[in-house]
Structure formats: C-alpha cells, structure tokens
Amino acid sequence: MAAPVNPPRGMRDFLPADKARREHALGIIRNVYRSHGFDEIETPVVEDYARLHAGLGGDNEKLSFSILKRGIPPEALAAAAEAGDAEELADLGLRFDLTVPLTRFFASHRAELPPVFRSIQIAPVWRAERPQKGRYRQFVQADIDIIGESGLLAEIELITATSQALAALGLAGCVIRVNDRRILFGLLEHCGFASKMHDRALITIDKLDKIGVTGVVDELREADAEAAERMGEILTNVAPLVGSGEGGGSGIALAHDAIAEVLPAGAAEEGVANLVALGEALEGSLPEGVDVRFDPTLVRGMGYYTGTIFEIAHPGSGSSVGGGGRYDGMVGRFLGQDVPAVGFSIGFERVVDLIELPEATGPEAVALIADADVELADLLALKRALVDRGHRVRLEKRQKNMKALLARVASEGFTRVANVRAGASAADELEFRELS
Incomplete structure (x- = not known):
C-alpha cells in the first residue's frame, strides 16, 4: 500500500x-x-538571519525558519546542534512577518x-x-x-x-x-x-x-x-x-x-x-x-x-x-x-475561515466538448476566437458519462457549454447552453 x-x-x-x-x-x-x-x-x-533576530520580533524570532549557509556538511550541523550553536550555521531565514522586510525595503529605496x-x-x-x-x-x-x-x-x-x-x-x-x-x-x-x-x-x-x-x-x-x-x-x-x-x-x-x-x-x-x-x-x-x-x-x-x-x-x-x-x-x-x-x-x-466566500467572478467561462474526429487546428481556432472575445475557455473531450463531465465543469465555475462537431470552424456557429 x-x-x-x-x-x-x-x-x-x-x-x-x-x-x-x-x-x-x-x-x-x-x-x-x-x-x-x-x-x-x-x-x-x-x-538576513541577523536582521530577523535583532530582538524586536518577540516570540516570533524563536519560531523563524533558518536557512543553512551553503556547503555545511551534515556532520557539522549535528555537532553544532549538540553544542547549542546551530544558529552559527545560518546566514538567512524565511520571513516570519512582513514588517521586518518592509523596514529593510524602505531603508534600501x-x-x-x-x-x-x-x-x-x-x-x-x-x-x-x-x-x-x-x-x-x-x-x-x-x-x-x-x-x-x-x-x-x-x-x-x-x-x-x-x-x-x-x-x-x-x-x-x-x-x-x-x-x-x-x-x-x-x-x-x-x-x-x-x-x-x-x-x-x-x-x-x-x-x-x-x-x-x-x-x-x-x-x-x-x-x-x-x-x-x-x-x-x-x-x-x-x-x-x-x-x-x-x-x-x-x-x-x-x-x-x-x-x-x-x-x-x-x-x-x-x-x-x-x-x-x-x-x-x-x-x-x-x-x-x-x-x-x-x-x-x-x-x-x-x-x-x-x-x-x-x-x-x-x-x-x-x-x-x-x-x-x-x-x-x-x-x-x-x-x-x-x-x-x-x-x-x-x-x-x-x-x-470566518467568512462565506462568494464564487470568484471574472470573464464568462465556457467549455467546449469536442468529438473525437474534430481536427485539432479547428478546435484551437475556436478556442482562440473565444479567448480573444474575453471568455475563459476549457477544452474537454466527449466522454461516455457526459453527466459527470458536465457536473465537474460546472463545479469548476464554467457557466455554458457547446458541442464541437467535425468541420466546425466558426465560433459564431457554436450553440451554447447554460449549465445549471
């Protein structure tokens, strides 16, 4: 397993x-x-490690993640940890807040x-x-x-x-x-x-x-x-x-x-x-x-x-x-x-965690369901035309279980769907239907 x-x-x-x-x-x-x-x-x-451990971050300094200096061998890390000197092996650290980086940014610029x-x-x-x-x-x-x-x-x-x-x-x-x-x-x-x-x-x-x-x-x-x-x-x-x-x-x-x-x-x-x-x-x-x-x-x-x-x-x-x-x-x-x-x-x-987030909004999202015999060049041309109009476009292959496919794309935010048959090449000819 x-x-x-x-x-x-x-x-x-x-x-x-x-x-x-x-x-x-x-x-x-x-x-x-x-x-x-x-x-x-x-x-x-x-x-810099020293900047993150300047004594101003309270307990957050103790919770910071340090980055080892390049080239530190594993045995040196183990020895330093045992001696309580592990901080000597680090010269950088991940930021624990955004205030310390901001003050450094302001001083730099x-x-x-x-x-x-x-x-x-x-x-x-x-x-x-x-x-x-x-x-x-x-x-x-x-x-x-x-x-x-x-x-x-x-x-x-x-x-x-x-x-x-x-x-x-x-x-x-x-x-x-x-x-x-x-x-x-x-x-x-x-x-x-x-x-x-x-x-x-x-x-x-x-x-x-x-x-x-x-x-x-x-x-x-x-x-x-x-x-x-x-x-x-x-x-x-x-x-x-x-x-x-x-x-x-x-x-x-x-x-x-x-x-x-x-x-x-x-x-x-x-x-x-x-x-x-x-x-x-x-x-x-x-x-x-x-x-x-x-x-x-x-x-x-x-x-x-x-x-x-x-x-x-x-x-x-x-x-x-x-x-x-x-x-x-x-x-x-x-x-x-x-x-x-x-x-x-x-x-x-x-x-x-406290709020009810609404569905994300943005360009109209449409899904194109293509038959197996649709030419790739035609499919890509349709997609490009719809993207140029400001749509968000998802390409999907036709499946046996279309109900599951439609439910999935609807859950992913797509609002309309169109079937693409062989020979289709004009976006205006597509027939879209709403996904409930």
Whole structure:
C-alpha cells in the first residue's frame, strides 16, 4: 500500500475552487487598500538571519525558519546542534512577518519613495508553529503600513481602510481594540514596577484573557509583590471597561472619562491624549458592524511597538484576526535616523475561515466538448476566437458519462457549454447552453 503523500505539517494544498475563492477575497482586500491610496510592493521571502533576530520580533524570532549557509556538511550541523550553536550555521531565514522586510525595503529605496510612503504587502510568511486550527506554518498576511507620518492621520487611515476591508469581506461583529504602549508603561510605573521588569510584566499582562486577573497577579508577584497587588486592583476595575461599548454605527468607546478611569491624573498624558483624539476622529467614520474600543490591557507581543497598538477581535475566533501598531524606532536601525512608521495587518487565514466566500467572478467561462474526429487546428481556432472575445475557455473531450463531465465543469465555475462537431470552424456557429 502506498504511503500517504501529504504536504508538510502546518502547510496546505488548495484545490482550484478554494484557490479561486481565496484570490477573490484577497482581491477585495487589495482593492479596498488601493482605493485608500496605498501602493503594493513585493519583498524577498528571505532576509538576513541577523536582521530577523535583532530582538524586536518577540516570540516570533524563536519560531523563524533558518536557512543553512551553503556547503555545511551534515556532520557539522549535528555537532553544532549538540553544542547549542546551530544558529552559527545560518546566514538567512524565511520571513516570519512582513514588517521586518518592509523596514529593510524602505531603508534600501528611500530616495525613490515619497516622503510619506503608504504600502501594501500581501504575501505568505513562515513560522515554526505547533499546527492547530487557525494556526499554520505557512500563512498569508495582508499588511498596510504608513512610513514617514508621525501624526495621528496615519493611525486613522490604517483603521478606516482595514475596517472597510473587513466590511467588504462581509465579516460583521469585529471589534478593533486599541491601546497605547505609553499607557501600559504608565500603569507599570504607577504600580511601582522597576523599569527593568517592564517587559516581563507586559508579557504576563498579555496573558490576561487566558489566566485571568488572579493568574496575572500570581505571576507578577514573582517580580514585585506590592506592585502586583496594585496592578490586580487596576485590572479588576478595568475589566468591565474592556467589554463596554455598544454596536451601531462606529460604536466608538474612547471617551476621555473612560480612559481617565484607568490612569491616575498626569500619567501617560501623551498616550491618553492620542487615544482621545483617535476616538474623536474615528467617530462616525467606520462601517456598520465594526466597533472600536479602548482596551488598557492590550499589549501586543512585538518588541518594536512604541505608541498606538490595535488588535482585531471577532466572536467566531479564539485568537485575534489582525493587529498592528506604531513602530517609530525600527526603520532607524537601518538608516541611522528614526523615521515614524505604523502598520496594520489582517490575518488572512483566520479571516477567511470566518467568512462565506462568494464564487470568484471574472470573464464568462465556457467549455467546449469536442468529438473525437474534430481536427485539432479547428478546435484551437475556436478556442482562440473565444479567448480573444474575453471568455475563459476549457477544452474537454466527449466522454461516455457526459453527466459527470458536465457536473465537474460546472463545479469548476464554467457557466455554458457547446458541442464541437467535425468541420466546425466558426465560433459564431457554436450553440451554447447554460449549465445549471
């Protein structure tokens, strides 16, 4: 018995109908982004190992796939792995997100780009995940980023474009949770956590939805017991706030008094003012079915975020279906000078699992069923004439089981069919019938 021939774990094949529907959905996203003034770029699937492991990618750096240097013999790999030095054998790696490649791209081509660059990247990325529902080792991200704009306009454009893309896909019930890293650090300072413990504390707070307030406090006690208790009180008080906000219209819940309930007076004033202004600007500008709410417990795991952060939640998914934020310090690592930047990414694989994808649309698709005695030159001439008219054309040979053949071509998106007899040479003479 032949062994099963499956793709690698965490990676998938897509049949023609699935591929067509996915491309249709990606086309919707791409068209919405382009209508908002973004331009599409493409970057290599590999980047330098050192760039991918610069300490800004959070846990995703640990999940990156590395590419061995050329000429490394197997015995050297085994010895290095045993000694814990396997990373010395790699000089390249597969990208684990699209942000690191974008910042390198901008640094490489800055002289050729406008002062404020609005980019689209829609492409696969790779992570050595533990495969499970909604989590794959190869998956598509749909990113928009704005580089060179330090003002709030960038965040507003990203949120409005992303929300309209979600609405165009028919994904209702989305909540865009927003926060500001400066507010998070303000909370930590207010509670009394030493600055050297901030990153560790944020990692713990990011687990709030999984381990609850009690679990967060217990874990934070290892860093500072008194500060942990203060943080526990704040988290308990803000829990109702996180879930607040009614739907209807834009459903914005970023009022100043709501934010003031979370932070003591004077703490993280710049971050608070930023979210207040964001809420006011977005009021009434989002499509129906998309809600925006302030969530002071939102962390986002990437180490490169510096200000506003956002994440898309949906009741049909146990994980976020998108996210992003401001990463003003990242481009400067390549240029030697800081450049403001902010981005928003839709997790396409999770989104596509939540929506009913319509049949892909395009040119009329017709099938020509040829008798065995039809001359190839005549058949090709008919096909060429129909293609020149804008049709999508499939050639099929007549079979005994015509019912099965017609059912198959119909399932593949073909809407009309014509029989081709010997001697047929003019497309206008073909008699087409509809496929139900």
